[in-house]
Amino acid sequence: MKAYLRSDGRKGIRNIIVVAYLVECAHHVAREIMFPFRERGVHLIGFGGCYPNAYSFRMMKQLCTHPNVAGAVLVSLGCEGFNRNELARAIRDSGRPVTTVVIQSTGGTRKSIAEGQRWISQTLEQIATTPRVEMSIDELIVGTICGGSDATSGITANPAVGRAFDLLVERNGRAIFEETGELIGCEQIMAERAVRPELARELIACVEKAAKHYTVLGHGSFAPGNADGGLTTQEEKSMGAYSKSGSSRINGILKPGDVPPSGGLYLLDVVPDGEVRFGFANINDNAEIGELIACGSHVILFTTGRGSVVGSAISPVIKVCANPETYRRMSEDMDIDAGRILEERATLDEVGQEIFDRVIKTAEGVPTVSETLGHQEFVLTYKTFEPIGPACLAAGAAS
Amino acid sequence: MQNTAAKSSTTTDSRLLRLSPRDNVLVATATIEAGEDILVSGRSVRAAVKLPLGHKIATREIATGEKIIKYGVPIGSATLPISTGEHVHTHNIKSDYLPTYTWKEQGEYFKDHH
Numbered sequence: 001m002k003a004y005l006r007s008d009g010r011k012g013i014r015n016i017i018v019v020a021y022l023v024e025c026a027h028h029v030a031r032e033i034m035f036p037f038r039e040r041g042v043h044l045i046g047f048g049g050c051y052p053n054a055y056s057f058r059m060m061k062q063l064c065t066h067p068n069v070a071g072a073v074l075v076s077l078g079c080e081g082f083n084r085n086e087l088a089r090a091i092r093d094s095g096r097p098v099t100t101v102v103i104q105s106t107g108g109t110r111k112s113i114a115e116g117q118r119w120i121s122q123t124l125e126q127i128a129t130t131p132r133v134e135m136s137i138d139e140l141i142v143g144t145i146c147g148g149s150d151a152t153s154g155i156t157a158n159p160a161v162g163r164a165f166d167l168l169v170e171r172n173g174r175a176i177f178e179e180t181g182e183l184i185g186c187e188q189i190m191a192e193r194a195v196r197p198e199l200a201r202e203l204i205a206c207v208e209k210a211a212k213h214y215t216v217l218g219h220g221s222f223a224p225g226n227a228d229g230g231l232t233t234q235e236e237k238s239m240g241a242y243s244k245s246g247s248s249r250i251n252g253i254l255k256p257g258d259v260p261p262s263g264g265l266y267l268l269d270v271v272p273d274g275e276v277r278f279g280f281a282n283i284n285d286n287a288e289i290g291e292l293i294a295c296g297s298h299v300i301l302f303t304t305g306r307g308s309v310v311g312s313a314i315s316p317v318i319k320v321c322a323n324p325e326t327y328r329r330m331s332e333d334m335d336i337d338a339g340r341i342l343e344e345r346a347t348l349d350e351v352g353q354e355i356f357d358r359v360i361k362t363a364e365g366v367p368t369v370s371e372t373l374g375h376q377e378f379v380l381t382y383k384t385f386e387p388i389g390p391a392c393l394a395a396g397a398a399s
Numbered sequence: 400m401q402n403t404a405a406k407s408s409t410t411t412d413s414r415l416l417r418l419s420p421r422d423n424v425l426v427a428t429a430t431i432e433a434g435e436d437i438l439v440s441g442r443s444v445r446a447a448v449k450l451p452l453g454h455k456i457a458t459r460e461i462a463t464g465e466k467i468i469k470y471g472v473p474i475g476s477a478t479l480p481i482s483t484g485e486h487v488h489t490h491n492i493k494s495d496y497l498p499t500y501t502w503k504e505q506g507e508y509f510k511d512h513h
Contacts, residue, residue, distance in 0.1 A: 151453030
């Protein structure tokens with residue numbers, strides 16, 4: 001694989017400029033700046049809130065300095081709480097070109113759009129000369145998530161992704177699974193896979209935290225479509241979701257923005273710490289995809305039974321369709337037809353290998369279907385996290 | 400989880416998938432229409448309702464309060480008596496976790512089997 005080498009030494013598989021709004025009031029200007037360049041690798045991300053929050057700052061910092069990102073335009077209204085100078089400094093320190101458009105100083109909507117677009121036109125030329133270097137599988141980070149699940153997800157697409165994860169981990173790649181709320185009921189069998197006894201206790205505590213969080217909010221990670229699709233209980237959905245993790249030992253726990261320090265399988269703990277505040281842990285699938293990407297994921301494996309169409313800003317999303325009936329209806333939105341397993345047209349191992357091969361192809365630059373269709377969904381909300389404890393990782397995660 | 404999924408023997412309809420030998424439910428791998436006769440554990444049962452792809456039916460009689468086993472692990476408990484071949488879903492089973500949260504009990508169950 002050929003990668004884009006960043007000044008900070010990280011390697012990316014895409015060469016993207018992000019336009020990041022720092023409050024909802026700057027969203028329109030940021031979108032207008034991005035729009036003419038949307039098919040030239042310019043993506044829109046942002047944070048809507050006006051009040052500062054350590055989690056959202058860290059997320060924005062990790063996303064703007066992601067290995068797939070070559071440079072950033074920050075769009076500020078001017079009076080919001082987000083620390084734009086600190087963010088711009090972090091991006092500059094990573095060696096990436098950055099500019100900040102402050103709408104109130106620039107003189108309003110039109111002037112700000114023009115200024116941002118001018119900078120992008122120049123910077124696109126500059127980043128076209130980013131050095132290309134060899135990248136091996138042990139430098140690749142892959143995240144996985146399921147969305148729009150039904151009862152086929154846990155039989156076909158999820159265990160097939162688990163096989164692909166096993167292949168990746170065997171080659172010392174880094175694999176991240178997540179959504180502790182969808183592991184409720186699996187905590188004991190998951191804990192048995194921990195590489196260290198203290199990590200086993202942390203894995204159980206992590207799921208216990210998720211269960212309490214959901215109990216307070218009175219709602220698990222279970223949508224009406226899940227039940228229509230034949231899933232009856234949270235723990236049934238969990239067993240299906242859990243199978244995405246494959247069969248490797250579990251190396252550690254990450255929180256959003258922690259980059260896995262070495263090859264192996266990691267659980268991303270997405271549920272906030274402390275008392276429940278700010279509402280649901282993740283309001284939708286893209287909130288979780290954003291967190292996987294903030295942990296350095298170059299590629300996302302997204303399994304769906306009911307049929308999700310989403311992609312993401314920054315990192316390509318490979319969609320693995322679990323349900324053969326859904327695939328026939330929505331094949332243009334799917335990269336992999338894992339429903340073949342159900343109809344005995346392919347085995348789990350074959351589809352697992354196909355997913356692994358597609359990850360490599362995607363890393364080599366071949367666009368996924370959601371990239372081709374222009375999907376660049378992104379959402380970021382408020383959360384509160386404590387840093388990960390020493391039991392969660394053998395060596396400290398890079399930040 | 401082991402890949403213990405196995406399709407049909409001669410005693411069960413080929414459209415019903417048993418994910419683990421310990422399971423007391425089978426998963427439909429294709430939509431089965433209401434009124435169709437299906438073979439379950441050697442018995443012919445008429446499907447009372449449409450069984451869409453991915454939905455579950457009981458392999459045997461299940462008593463109220465009994466655990467529903469899928470993938471070899473409990474996924475909830477029966478809230479009503481369930482007969483062989485009957486649709487198993489939100490109307491006759493409930494979660495043992497949410498909204499009623501019984502952590503310890505589940506932990507002990509897993510300890511016995513692993």
